[in-house]
Amino acid sequence: MNGKQNRGAKRAWRGLASLTAAVCVLALLGSSIVNTFRTDIDKFLGTSSTMLVTDPNETGELYTYKSDYKSTTELVQAIADVGERMSEEGSVLLKNENGALPLTSEETKKVSLLGFSSYYPVMGGDMGSSLTPNVGTDADTVDFVQALTAKGFVINQTLADMYKALEPNFTTEVASWGGSIKYTRITAPSIGGTFASKEPSQEVMTSTAANWKDTLKDNNILIVTLARAAGENKNYTPGTDGVDPSQNLNQTDPLGLSDDERDLIAAAVEAKAANGGKVIVLLNNASAMEIQEIKDNAGVDAILQIGLPGGYGFYGVADVLSGAANPSGHLADTYVVKNANSPAAQNYGNYSWTNASNEVTGFNSALVEAENIYIGYKYYETRYADTVIGQGSATSTAGSSTGSAWNYDSEVTYPFGYGLSYTTFSQTLDSVDVDLTAKTVTAKVTVTNTGSVAGKDVVQLYVSLPYTDYDREHKVEKAGIQLLDYAKTSVLAPGASETVTITVDAQYMASWDSTADNAIGTKGTYILDAGDYYFALGNGAHEAVVNALAAAGYSVEGNAAMVQKWNLGALDTTTFARSKNGTALENQLEDMDVNYWLPGTAVYLTRNDWEGTWPKSYQNLTATDDMKSYLDNDIYEITANGDPSSITFGADNGLSLVDLKGVTDPEDERWSLLMDQITLEECMIRTGFGGTSTKAIASLNSPEAIQNDGPNGIYSYALGQYGNKDTSSTDPCAFAEDDKNKDYKAGVMANQTVIASTFNKDLVKEYGAVMGNYSLWANLTIYWGASTNIHRLPYNARNHEYYSEDAMLSSGCAAAFIAGGLPYGLVNAVKHFAFNDTEVNRTGVAVFMTEQQARENELRCYQASIEDAGALGVMTAFNRVGVIAANAHEGLMKNILHGEWGFYGLISEDFIMDAMYVHLKEAVQNGITMSCNTGENTAEAVANKYNYWTVENVSKDAKLCEALKWCMTKQAYALANSNALDGYASSTKLVSVKTWYDNALVAAEIVFGVLTLFNILMMFRGGKKKEQ
Amino acid sequence: MKRKSSAGLFFTVLSLILAVAGAVLYYLNTTTAYFASQGLNTTILIVACAAVVVQLIYLIVGMKGTPAVNDLFPIIATALLIAAAVLFASARVNGIAALITFEGNETTTMALYTAIGGIIALVAAALVNILGSFFDVSKEV
Structure with missing residues (x-):
């Protein structure tokens, strides 16, 4: 009996030892894993693993950016107020x-x-x-x-x-x-x-x-x-x-x-x-x-x-x-009778390569956007114009939803830009001044409230570009009408008038000609054709094109008072041959044309022949070996090149990032002194593991900056998650631990189409400002908020996160949104750069289009945000640009975004997890500063994720080393010019704080480790007693 | 002295099967297109296989008697199984999140299922092994 009892006791101790050993191992490994996912764990649990410690004798203003509000109450009520007015003006x-x-x-x-x-x-x-x-x-x-x-x-x-x-x-x-x-x-x-x-x-x-x-x-x-x-x-x-x-x-x-x-x-x-x-x-x-x-x-x-x-x-x-x-919204998209009859809809779906590979991430499908520039109203209004002009077989049955001759009234229900009011307005286009030296178009419009109710009106300035024989010969497409810019009046009382002045960058009426000789002897530049330009107003694109056609002498019922004509005597290929920063332009996206890879495959739609070029559906394409060399996601080979020793890492120059706070000149020598301090390992880890927060970099004493998604508001974290609850600090945005609004999350704004429908840049800027304020109170610096891919067609269910089918409306919104947040130190990033206009196979879909289409539609959505609004952040796209992943496309990322537009800031990839599709070694050379992956802050961890990303490999490649330093410099620049450094002084150190879960894990390790040993001891004692 | 099998044999065998399944699923998962680029983390495979080896030794020795040292093996096996499960989960949590939310499609289904299945199998193996630790593999007749 005793033997049985002892055996029973032994089993019990053994079982307990097994149990406690399991918990002990869990706690030991948990500690390691917690470090990998610390930011997400803190987000989930509402804890904070770091705190700023500043020398109490530090003098000087620690908080650079100021909130407009004195309490969280004022803040959240301001957000609600903007939300209400957004729908008042955007319905x-x-x-x-x-x-x-x-x-x-x-x-x-x-x-x-x-x-x-x-x-x-x-x-x-x-x-x-x-x-x-x-x-x-x-x-x-x-x-x-x-x-x-x-x-x-x-x-x-x-x-x-x-x-x-x-x-x-x-x-x-x-x-x-x-x-x-x-x-x-x-x-x-x-x-x-x-x-x-x-x-x-x-x-x-x-x-x-x-x-x-x-x-x-x-x-x-x-x-x-x-x-x-x-x-x-x-x-x-x-x-x-x-x-x-x-x-x-x-x-x-x-x-x-x-x-x-x-x-x-x-x-x-x-x-x-x-x-x-x-x-x-x-x-x-x-x-x-x-x-x-x-x-x-x-x-x-x-x-x-x-x-x-x-x-x-x-x-x-x-x-x-x-x-x-009084409603004052106007449609951001054309409402048509049959969406499926648009030219874009002829190529929309899941079109696998015949030789798609399940072994390679993102080698899945191709999408030939054969509609050329003709998306949305650019298609419907241009074809309408051509039915009036009598050109291009516009009245053929191709694309007709009725099966009969194409007729505008049978195709469009409500045009882009259309909207009614409770009152009526009249508009006159008083003058248009085209100044090609200043590169501006300035229009003065008088708006009069001719009704009986006070209200706001929208001035939509369109231009009809000449479509010439040159264009036909050189395959340059021209929309019959396109939005150039817009503005909204203040509230006009009945009978009152307001003169609105719109000054727009004239480059937005230039057209991309891939065949034109440019300033540096290659091909590709923006041109202005010789001919008559009609600047027109209208309640929407259709009224504008009717007005323009009437002014051009066609038999339509238009309003001449809403049109001004300007003539250009000769073809101009020089005025817009260089970007604003002086970079000479040339073709950068030739490989986005499917015919570049598969000659003779696609015919892009042209207004010269609507019927003959009506888009076919391009399916079952077969990737060539040349294409596969990019589709396999391994483009750049890391080699020993250049002189890596000439690139300084790990210097001790005694600088902190805070010493560069607010320094907006990238050429300031202190930048190179600071960035010489960074180590190669830090560069490699931080680019490989960008994750959901931009981690602290010890050598720069730079802080962690939390990233947040949008665009309907900074919604990733509640106000109180990272907000400063130390009301004894000098932080003007500190609030009490029990603040009523500490659980408030700002994912509350109307969606992007409503915002665009306001046609009100000031209101959108207000939205940017109130998010900037939220950023200060919540200590959330980076916001993937200015989402501005174009609406290619309505079937993309993610259109709610993008503004419009029109590039200038999208651009105006995004730029205003970003500009609104900058004075508060908010890094509001544009996304998804670029051509992410479908969710179908978005990871890897090879998107094909002409370069004119690319530049004048999608890319024009982003340009002003970068060139004018000074955006400090970009998020890139999941898809391919042609066959090359967006992150790896040098023409798009390095040459257009950085070269032509002068972008300088941080860039994150989208949530790409696959180590090869991340294209890390290619991406950093294009200026991408981080991937979305997370991991432990060690070189071993990042090498485990990306097997080519070892210090041994990278350190011998001078090209990569330089690129890494460049990327980290840009990222540091963005953070130095944001509110991420608020609260930082030269003496400030970011110290780690043990959270309750850190302590719990350590306690568990100790307790269960001891218990396991105890249980094992008791187990053996039980055996010895039996022997005795 | 004759011995006959006891409840511990059942639990340990079950745990061993689950551990093998977990290891196999891990290996299969590393061959899927979605996770292939992350390569094979030999540590996970070695730890899981070590657990299986330890369990086998425990079974073989346990069927013949109850030497004291044999009692350590289920404890060691549990620790190894937990370690394998946690390491596997850690390597896959981001990928699983992406697949469940928005990167999931027909071609990635295998990647998702083998990842989740493998983790579950290893966790289950550990839990079953803990339970089995309270019982001997064999007992005297």
Whole structure:
């Protein structure tokens, strides 16, 4: 018996020893791993692993950047205020018959909200720019019902209760992080998935609340909300292929209406016919929907496009509905009858290489953007112009959605730039001065409020460029009309006028000619054709092109007072042959043309022959061996070259980064003295492991700078996560530990299309400023916020994070947003540079287009942010530029971004995890300062991740060593000119702080280590007792 | 003295199978396109295989008797299995996050499943081994 008992005891001790050993090992390894993911762990747990320690005798101002606010209350309420006004000015009134809007005070008390999206609206992205709800703060977020209620509206409770009961009908489970999330609002389809209409049918509604239609008699202000969601890594497949085939709801496109949505509108119209009242349709979407049938429906009195309003935008929507705000938004995209009939839509999808490889990351697919420059209104308005002019077989059936001759009115529902107001305005283009010496175009426009309600108006300055024989011969395309710049008036009282002066960089009316001789004897430069230039105003691109055509003598009903003509006598290939910083321009993106690699493969659309060059769908391309040498992601070979010993690392010059605080001259000699202190290992680790925060660099005494995603606000961290809670410090932005707003997250702004629809650079700048302020209070310096890829077509479900189909509108927004935050030390970065205009195979898709298309559409979205606004940060793209990964494309990254535009700052890759696709050795030579990977702060760890990235390899390659120093210098420059150094003095040291989890791990190691030894000892003692 | 198998044999064999599965899944995971560029971390494989070897020794010796030193082996095996699981997870956490959120597609499914499956297998092997440590592999008849 004793033997059995002893054996039993032995087993018990053995089991316990096994258990405690497991915990001990977990704690030991955990300590090592914690260091790798420390920033993310701190983010998750709300802890901080570092603190600044400054000599208490330090004098001088430690805090350079000043907030406009004295408390977090003022800050968050300012954010809410901007959010409300953004939707006041960014909601677009598309239709307003019979004076339906604004509602009277009495009418606001009898509102029936129809459509489940009225109660469960889309306020942000499914992923990316998702709304961060705030509750219990001084600026709680609100949905549509809450906003209406707060503004004194009274809504039909029977309908509210009915939709509540119907929740299971429109609840969707979406896979996320290994589990799933339940959404009661509509969601966007996954890539390869289909859209399923969730609108309850009339039968379902009646079976849930039999009397719901009866309640519309007294509550006869009928607001119907239709929604389409948005999200990163989501996609709308064009046509019926993108619609759930099991539903049979006559939905021909995921962005078109389903029968249930039609029936809902019909029910509202029917109720109005019986009871009087009004029918108002709200479009809660970022991607342009197909709404011709709503426009044509005489029973629908008003259509208001509200985008994704964020956390406060519904206050603004309510203000517009009630007339407290006069709508002044204009469409940032063309709304067309059939999205799938655009030229861009002919090449949109998953087009695998025939010899795609599963062994190589990113060798997956090719996308030939054969539409040339003709995306959005540039297509529709140019083809319209050509139908008037009678050129290019514009009236052929190619691309026609009706099958008959192409006719503008059959193709476009609402043009780009269109928007109504509660008042009326007149505009006259008083003068246009083109100064090619100063390289400016200055337009003076008088705007008069000719109506009876005060309001703001938007001046949209367009230009129609001459399309000449030279262009036809040299394959230079010209849009029939293009936006040059825009401005918004102040609030004009009825009868009041304002003269708006717009001065725009004239380079934006130049066209890229890949065949032209340039300043350095190669090919490629911007040209201005000889001929007549028509500068035109209009409520949208269509009105502008009509005005321009009328001024040119064509038989259309245009307004000559809104047009000025300017003539250029001869072809100009020199004025814009150099960039603003004097860099000679030349072709940099020839390899983006698929014909460069596969001659004769693609024909790009030209207005010279709409029919003959209507885009084919380019699928099943086969990559050649030459292409594969880039597609395999291993381009640069690290070799011994140059004189690495001439590049100084690890010097002891006694400088700290804070000594360069605010030094804006990159040529200041102190930069090289400082950067000589950095070690090669530090350069290699920091470029390889950029991660979610830009880590401290000991040799420079530079701080950690936290990165944050956007663009609907700095939403990655709550205010209190990194905010300074030491109110005894001199930090003017310190707040108490128990501050009411410490859990506030700023992912609350309306989405980018709403922002663009305001056409108000000042308001966008305000948004930048309020985020800059948030950055100061929250100690969050780096913000991937100015997201400005172009809307190639509406099917990209990530369009909610980008502004517009137009480059100048996008550019104006991004530049204003960045400029607004700079005075507060915010590094607001543009992204995703460049050509990331699809989520389908975004990691690796080889994007092909002409260089003119590349420069005048997508790249023009970024140019002003870099050249003029002084952006200090860029995030690059997942995709390839041609066959070369964006990060590895020297022409784009090094020559255009840095060379032509003069960018100087930090650049991060997007979330590319694959060590080869990161193209680290290529990327650093192009000025990319960090990848998104994380890891332990050691050379061994980074070499484990990137097997070529060893000190032994890199140290012999002078080219790489120089590139690394250049990258780290630019990054340090960005941080030195940001609020990352606020609170830093020369004596400041960043010291590590043991968090509770560090202490817990150490305690666990000790306790469980001792316990394990104890258990083993007891186990052996148990055996010895048995023997005894 | 005759001996017959005991509960510990069942648990240890199960743990051994899970450990082998974990090691195999790790190896397979390193051959997927998504993770291939990260190469094979031999430490993970060596640690997992060492755990299997230790378990085998424990089993073989345990079926013949209960020498004191044999009691150390399940403890060592547990420690090694935990180490393998943690090292595997650490090497893959960023990649798994990316695959689950937005880099997942048909071609990366294998990469995701072998990563998650391998980690789970190694963790399960450790847990089962802990449980098995409370039982002998064999007992006297």
